[in-house]
Amino acid sequence: MIITFKIKRYNPEKQGEAYFEDFKLDVQEDLTLLDCMNEIKWTLDGSLTYRMSCRSAICGSCAVKANGHATLACQRQATHLVKGDTIVLEPLGNMKPIKDLAVDFEPFWEKINKVSPYLQPKQKAPEKERVQSPEQFSLIDDSSTCIMCGSCHSDCNVLEVDEDFLGPAALAKAQRFVQDSRDGKTLERVKNLSKPGGIWDCTHCGECVERCPKPARPFDRIKEIMTVALEQGVTNNNGARHALSFTKSVKSSGRLNENIIPVESVGFFNFRGLFDLLPVGLRMLFKGKNPPVLHKSIDEVEDVKRIYMELDE
Amino acid sequence: MKFALFTGCVAKGATRELMLSTIKSAEGLGIEFIEMKSAACCGAGVVSEKNPLLADALNARSIAIAEEQDLDLVTICSTCQGILKKTESHVDSDPSYKKKVNNVLEEGGHHYAGGKIKIQHFANVLGTEEGLKLLRDKVKRPLTGLKTAAFYGCYVLRPSGLSLYEDPDNPTGMEEIFEILGATPVYYDSRTKCCGFPIIMMNKNASHDMAGNALIDAIDSGADCVVTGCPLCHLSLDAYQPEIDRMNKKGCSIPILHLPQLVALALGYSPQELGMDKHIISTARLDKILA
Numbered sequence: 001m002i003i004t005f006k007i008k009r010y011n012p013e014k015q016g017e018a019y020f021e022d023f024k025l026d027v028q029e030d031l032t033l034l035d036c037m038n039e040i041k042w043t044l045d046g047s048l049t050y051r052m053s054c055r056s057a058i059c060g061s062c063a064v065k066a067n068g069h070a071t072l073a074c075q076r077q078a079t080h081l082v083k084g085d086t087i088v089l090e091p092l093g094n095m096k097p098i099k100d101l102a103v104d105f106e107p108f109w110e111k112i113n114k115v116s117p118y119l120q121p122k123q124k125a126p127e128k129e130r131v132q133s134p135e136q137f138s139l140i141d142d143s144s145t146c147i148m149c150g151s152c153h154s155d156c157n158v159l160e161v162d163e164d165f166l167g168p169a170a171l172a173k174a175q176r177f178v179q180d181s182r183d184g185k186t187l188e189r190v191k192n193l194s195k196p197g198g199i200w201d202c203t204h205c206g207e208c209v210e211r212c213p214k215p216a217r218p219f220d221r222i223k224e225i226m227t228v229a230l231e232q233g234v235t236n237n238n239g240a241r242h243a244l245s246f247t248k249s250v251k252s253s254g255r256l257n258e259n260i261i262p263v264e265s266v267g268f269f270n271f272r273g274l275f276d277l278l279p280v281g282l283r284m285l286f287k288g289k290n291p292p293v294l295h296k297s298i299d300e301v302e303d304v305k306r307i308y309m310e311l312d313e
Numbered sequence: 314m315k316f317a318l319f320t321g322c323v324a325k326g327a328t329r330e331l332m333l334s335t336i337k338s339a340e341g342l343g344i345e346f347i348e349m350k351s352a353a354c355c356g357a358g359v360v361s362e363k364n365p366l367l368a369d370a371l372n373a374r375s376i377a378i379a380e381e382q383d384l385d386l387v388t389i390c391s392t393c394q395g396i397l398k399k400t401e402s403h404v405d406s407d408p409s410y411k412k413k414v415n416n417v418l419e420e421g422g423h424h425y426a427g428g429k430i431k432i433q434h435f436a437n438v439l440g441t442e443e444g445l446k447l448l449r450d451k452v453k454r455p456l457t458g459l460k461t462a463a464f465y466g467c468y469v470l471r472p473s474g475l476s477l478y479e480d481p482d483n484p485t486g487m488e489e490i491f492e493i494l495g496a497t498p499v500y501y502d503s504r505t506k507c508c509g510f511p512i513i514m515m516n517k518n519a520s521h522d523m524a525g526n527a528l529i530d531a532i533d534s535g536a537d538c539v540v541t542g543c544p545l546c547h548l549s550l551d552a553y554q555p556e557i558d559r560m561n562k563k564g565c566s567i568p569i570l571h572l573p574q575l576v577a578l579a580l581g582y583s584p585q586e587l588g589m590d591k592h593i594i595s596t597a598r599l600d601k602i603l604a
Contacts, residue, residue, distance in 0.1 A: 247356075
């Protein structure tokens with residue numbers, strides 16, 4: 001089929017503004033998006049710039065945005081991506097374009113480095129290897145598959161508005177060490193990851209899971225770190241207090257108590273935080289929109305309490 | 314059409330107008346909802362941060378309650394929908410985990426079978442052939458001239474494997490409903506993005522920025538109102554809109570409706586009957602368009 005590739009071009013040495021340029025190709029069913037990009041570069045315009053290497057979804061170089069969403073160009077067939085007769089190609093998001101589809105990964109690596117992405121072992125190196133059981137390895141198996149392609153980072157909804165967020169790739173990498181049975185810095189790691197910009201700033205949008213070309217699924221890994229942080233007692237922050245308050249509320253009534261959770265989340269003695277809650281609270285009260293003061297339990301709440309007891313919560 | 318209705322907590326709390334308008338929509342369409350009064354909170358992906366098994370056990374219990382009634386389960390909150398589907402997927406994909414979950418439920422007299430009933434958002438029910446026909450037959454006051462911007466809510470779209478929309482990156486289910494109601498759907502990039510609500514307690518500025526960007530996108534696309542399938546999105550976009558508006562130089566004032574409110578308006582109910590006077594952002598400007 002004939003596909004129009006609408007490619008975002010950018011060359012700051014020639015022109016300050018990015019613009020779209022159309023390339024038409026006759027695309028066979030089995031061609032990947034990267035095959036098509038190569039064909040355009042080799043036969044239509046040699047100046048088209050992008051990163052690529054292995055062509056086997058291993059090196060993580062060729063991620064671009066296709067029709068608005070990050071994808072690994074060598075992993076997807078072009079005919080599966082086409083909308084109408086067009087594929088719009090843009091550089092990855094949340095990173096500065098350098099030229100055409102190549103972006104500056106430097107801030108991405110800085111975030112990865114911030115999570116100390118290396119083993120900090122409990123003991124001195126033994127004579128032979130450190131043994132892990134299959135069960136221990138299964139905890140870090142998925143995050144180990146990350147190929148650092150930047151797709152999750154590109155489409156993260158929080159990074160779009162807050163560059164201080166560590167982001168899904170760095171946090172998935174962090175989980176790989178937080179839950180490594182050989183690592184000795186678990187508590188220190190989850191303390192750092194619980195600070196502003198860390199795990200609790202993830203907004204659950206699921207974009208990172210959707211764009212991840214591997215089983216690394218960053219959001220799932222972020223949730224695993226949250227569980228470890230709570231187990232380790234790292235609870236002096238709004239995110240952890242929110243999770244604890246929420247869980248307690250469901251235990252007592254089977255339902256969310258929307259009047260209590262915001263207060264418990266910011267902390268009873270956090271006067272500034274409590275003060276910040278006032279405008280929205282009063283606004284809702286004025287409109288008769290505030291949650292009922294007498295909080296009703298669900299029917300058969302005793303069964304919910306029993307489940308909590310059975311699971312030691 | 315008869316369903317077990319999983320109301321979720323927020324429709325009984327801070328967005329009671331969602332519950333009200335859901336009841337009115339069902340009444341107007343002749344859909345029977347049996348409220349699941351003993352179902353627990355879905356946990357909103359937060360209880361699972363503390364204890365994933367606990368969250369799955371609570372949700373498997375809720376699904377089991379619908380199974381016992383032999384009714385498909387309907388949600389009116391994108392978050393509840395996504396979370397219940399996640400539990401269904403966790404439990405169904407691992408027989409030993411399913412056994413573990415059922416062991417927890419057993420003493421309470423419940424058993425999660427799995428695969429017996431469907432878990433659908435109200436928008437998905439209305440989007441079926443039968444639902445669309447019902448809507449077509451029952452519309453009394455077409456919403457002609459009203460430009461509506463759908464805001465789906467992350468959890469009904471991602472992960473796409475659990476979404477009921479055919480193309481979760483480019484869903485059209487809500488817009489199809491708008492067209493049948495006589496309204497004009499507005500397509501804009503932010504309609505599948507996050508409203509920022511989950512981090513409103515942790516990173517307020519980022520949360521409001523996310524909501525603000527979506528509101529500005531909808532306004533720039535010509536929308537008269539935003540329509541959402543998720544009460545948490547509604548809180549973020551409506552209840553916090555004064556703060557968001559102040560943060561944005563451009564300003565971003567726009568009414569936010571719950572999907573069942575839009576449906577019930579077209580069925581002939583008045584804005585007051587649908588609790589639209591409870592919104593923080595006045596919906597009065599829509600009256601002029603619909604007059």
